[in-house]
Amino acid sequence: MFDPCALWFEFTDDEGTERSFYCEGFVRVSGLGRRLDAVADGLCSRGKSKFSPAPVLWTSSIPVSVCVPAVHMSDLWVSVTVLGAVVALSELTRRTAALLPPGPGPGPGPGASSWLYLLEAASTFQLCGCTQELKLLGDTARLGPCAGLALTYTMTVVHISTFRGASCNPCGVLERMCRRSGGAGPALLLCACQFAAAVAAQYFARFVWSLGLSDVHLRHRRFGYRCFDPLGGTVPEAAAVELACAFTVQAAVMHVHKLDQRLRVHVIAAVITGLVYTGGAVSGAVFNPVLAFSIQFPCSGHTYLEYCFVYWLGPLLGMASCILLFEKIIPFLSGKSTIGPDVHAVHKQKTH
The missing domain is CATH 1.20.1080.10 (Glycerol uptake facilitator protein.)
Known part of the structure; x- marks a missing residue:
C-alpha cells in the first residue's frame, strides 16, 4: 500500500552510530510492525539537508518511527x-x-x-x-x-x-x-x-x-x-x-x-x-x-x-x-x- 506522507525514521548503522532521516513522498509500508519497505517519488533528507534523491529503496529491517502528515x-x-x-x-x-x-x-x-x-x-x-x-x-x-x-x-x-x-x-x-x-x-x-x-x-x-x-x-x-x-x-x-x-x-x-x-x-x-x-x-x-x-x-x-x-x-x-x-x-x-x-x-x- 502506498501512502502520501512524510516519515521520520531512525536506525543504527554497522558502526553503531544512530542515524535519523526525514522522507516525504509516496511510501510503501509493510503490514508487519509498520516497517519501511520502499520510498518512491519522494525526497529524503538527513535533518534539513538533502541526503539522496528518490527513488530510494531500503530493506524492511528499518523501522518507521512516525508518519507525519502536513501541519493543519x-x-x-x-x-x-x-x-x-x-x-x-x-x-x-x-x-x-x-x-x-x-x-x-x-x-x-x-x-x-x-x-x-x-x-x-x-x-x-x-x-x-x-x-x-x-x-x-x-x-x-x-x-x-x-x-x-x-x-x-x-x-x-x-x-x-x-x-x-x-x-x-x-x-x-x-x-x-x-x-x-x-x-x-x-x-x-x-x-x-x-x-x-x-x-x-x-x-x-x-x-x-x-x-x-x-x-x-x-x-x-x-x-x-x-x-x-x-x-x-x-x-x-x-x-x-x-x-x-x-x-x-x-x-x-x-x-x-x-x-x-x-x-x-x-x-x-x-x-x-x-x-x-x-x-x-x-x-x-x-x-x-x-x-x-x-x-x-x-x-x-x-x-x-x-x-x-x-x-x-x-x-x-x-x-x-x-x-x-x-x-x-x-x-x-x-x-x-x-x-x-x-x-x-x-x-x-x-x-x-
Whole structure:
C-alpha cells in the first residue's frame, strides 16, 4: 500500500552510530510492525539537508518511527498561542523585575540590583521557550519555508523589541566583561541565570507538549519528546557555519547604529532570518551557546563535546574574530581608533 506522507525514521548503522532521516513522498509500508519497505517519488533528507534523491529503496529491517502528515492550521494556531503565552509570561516577569529598586551601578556589578539578573533570565527563557516550539514545528510538521521564515522573522522582531537590553547570549556577557563593563563575578552570575532559564524553558516546553494541545504535540509526546541529529554536515562544517553566522550577526550589530533607528530592529531580524535559511540545513544556525544548550544538546547523534565544539566554540570564535577585525585590524590599517561611538552600547541578541 502506498501512502502520501512524510516519515521520520531512525536506525543504527554497522558502526553503531544512530542515524535519523526525514522522507516525504509516496511510501510503501509493510503490514508487519509498520516497517519501511520502499520510498518512491519522494525526497529524503538527513535533518534539513538533502541526503539522496528518490527513488530510494531500503530493506524492511528499518523501522518507521512516525508518519507525519502536513501541519493543519489548527495545529499552527496552537503553536502561535504557545509562543504568545511564553512572551506574555516573560514580559510579566520583566515588568515585575522593573518594580525592584535599582542598584547604584549602571550595569551588572557588585552593587547591581537583582532586577538585572531577572531581566536576563526572563528574556533568555522567552528566547529558548519560543525556539523550542519553532524547532518542533520545523522538525515534525511539514511547515512550508515561507511560513517558517515568516515566523522566524516575526519572533525575532518581538524578541529584540521586548528584551530591554538583555543579551540572552553568554558571548555578549563575555564581550562586556572584556570591555571592562563588568567584573568576572557578575558575568558568571549572568551566564548562570541564562543557563538556568534555558533549562527552565526545556521543562516548560515538555509540560506544554504533555498537554497534547495539538496533533504535533501529541506525536512528539508519543515518541518521548526525542529530537534527532541536528547536524546536516560534518562537525567541522557545522562549527564553521556557526562561526560564520556569529561573525555576521556581530558585524551587523556593530554597524546597525549607522541606520535610522526605526530600521535597526528589522535589519537585524532580516539578517538572522537569512542566516537561518542559509545555514539551518548544516547546523541549525543557532550561533548562541545558551540557546543551543536548550534546543540542540538534548538531541541524539553526537557527543556532548562535539556539540560544545560546534555550538560554543564556533560562535565564540566568530564573535571574537569580528571584533578583532573591525576594532583592531581595520582601524590599524586605516589609522583610525574605532568604527563608531556606539559600539560599546550595542548588545547582541540571537533570536529565531
